[in-house]
Amino acid sequence: MKPTQKTPLLQRLMDNPWLLLVLGVVIPLLSYTLWGWIELYNVPPAQLP
Template structure:
């Protein structure tokens, strides 16, 4: 479990007090896990042989 640093701030508070980091995470995580992953999936679809 997370523990407080010597300054007394809980790690989750440090995260929540950093709006720019939250903004970056909020953009990077969905971009990678939805958009880029989706592009890779589409790129890897093979051509049909229609047997």
């Protein structure tokens, strides 16, 4: 009989569909929000007539 081995951490994370769902929503949300803030910061001020 084989001794029981502990499942590796990365495999446990990848086997959790809820964690993958949350990461798939949160990572793009944060990255696109940060990208938008950077773009707004780099927009030159409008020239008023």
